[in-house]
Amino acid sequence: MKTVVVVGGGITGLSTMYYLQKTVKENSLSVRLILIESNEELGGKIRTVHNGPFKIEAGADSIVARKQNIKPFIKELNLEDQVVYNATGKSFIHTDGMLKGIPEDALFGIPMSLESLAKSDLVSAQGKVDALKDFYTKNETFTKNDSMGLFLESFLGKELVQKQIAPVLSGVYSGKLNELTIAKTLPEMLEYKNEYGSIIRGLSENKQKYQSKGNKKFLSFKNGLSTLVDRMEESLDLVEILKGVSVNKIGREDEGYVLSLANGETLETDFIVLSTPHTVAQKLLGDRELDEDFDGLINSSMISIYLGFDIPDSMLPKDGTGFIAGDNSDLICNACTWTSRKWEHTSENSQLLVRLFYKSSNPDYERLRSLTNQELIQVALRDIKNSLSISGNPITSEVTKWHEDMPNYHIKHPQIVQSLEAKISDNYPNVLLAGCSYNGVGIPDCIADGEKKAQEICEKL
Secondary structure: OEEEEEEOOEHHHHHHHHHHHHHHHHOOOOEEEEEEEOOOOOEOOOOEEEEOOEEEEOOOOOEEOOOOOHHHHHHHOOOHHHEEEOOOOEEEEEEOOEEEEOOOOEEOOEEOOHHHHHHOOOOOHHHHHHHHHHHOOOOOOOOOOOEHHHHHHHHHOHHHHHHHHHHHHHHHHOOOHHHEEOOOOOHHHHHHHHHHOOHHHHHHHOHHHHOOHHHOOEEEEOOOOHHHHHHHHHHOOOEEEEEOOOEEEEEEEOOEEEEEEOOOOEEEEOEEEEOOOHHHHHHHHOOHHHHHHHHHOEEEEEEEEEEEEEEEHHHOOOOEEEEEEOOOOOOOOOEEEOHHHHOHHHEOOOEEEEEEEEEOOOOOHHHHHOOOHHHHHHHHHHHHHHHHOOOOOOOEEEEEEEEEEEEEOEOOHHHHHHHHHHHHHHHOOOEEEOOOOOOOOOHHHHHHHHHHHHHHHHHHO
């Protein structure tokens, strides 16, 4: 009997096991499946906290609805009746001491029409004229491995990118836009430029792809995103799940491997999927030949602060769902989601629930990192007062620190991952790297990566 061990019980590890088990059942294979998670609960960066009248997502807060693999997956798990969608509304950028709306007909701040560009309050008349060169300037040099920021600036102009697009995209992908690759952010923008001669025209022609039914771009579940994790765990009836168990070392033995566990036990296995942060995978393999590549991968950090108030969320600006702090903002936070407005299921009585983000790109991050949770809450309260003119003491709060735990897909990331996977394939047969450190940060991307890794193993089985 062959054995497959997945190390890491986040969404990628769970997905890998889900698809492995599915193939094992369909083909009546004799395979031992083991999932190991160092924490007491599965889910990784997905964790729903039920706190009084509020449902709080300590990690990821939603799933991009337009990703083609997610709805069939939810249907397969029989969770369709649990799905909820975001309430639609304006997103703002806080700049020059005020909130200015991001045009609704835009993707991550990138205009999807000439009308969207014309109506923007974030860009000057000259900035809008500069953006028109997108319609008559050809792409002759950019490839998918080039900088997303430089690509957009070359065709849409610096002002539009810096004032309207960069605050959004940099926030989503946890890095400076000039250091992020086209391949790992929005590769279709390059495709549109090449096919239609214009990014804006390409988006306009493919608008339906980005506008889900009712313009609902994100989804979650009535009882929070942990619903997905719980259902996946329930479905793994053939899998041995070890929680609260860490792996200390991976060693070679004949044609297989031995995992040394922190509890003193050992496990022999034929296949290993390392669905962990890259720093953990590096430590477990302990191979100097891999260190240069591993060290080339970069993580960023983030502090998330939820504040729940005993006041109605009607105190918020009408039709708004949150804001991003621009370069000219006097706020300390990088962004703020008006959670109770954007996700009605998170607040039973429509009481105000907001989430503030403080990222390692923030000049204040190192100072913030040294503060206690109570001190961080005071920082967040000042930001809420200065941005929304709302004062008061919260009735609940939740502070989560993700230090050096947010993958940052810089320019050299694709080449490093390719090199790393090639070396591991040569030196560690049947050991696979999986997860957001390498192949996509969104939940649908992680599920797709888990499915891909399961297929690779099943082909060999």
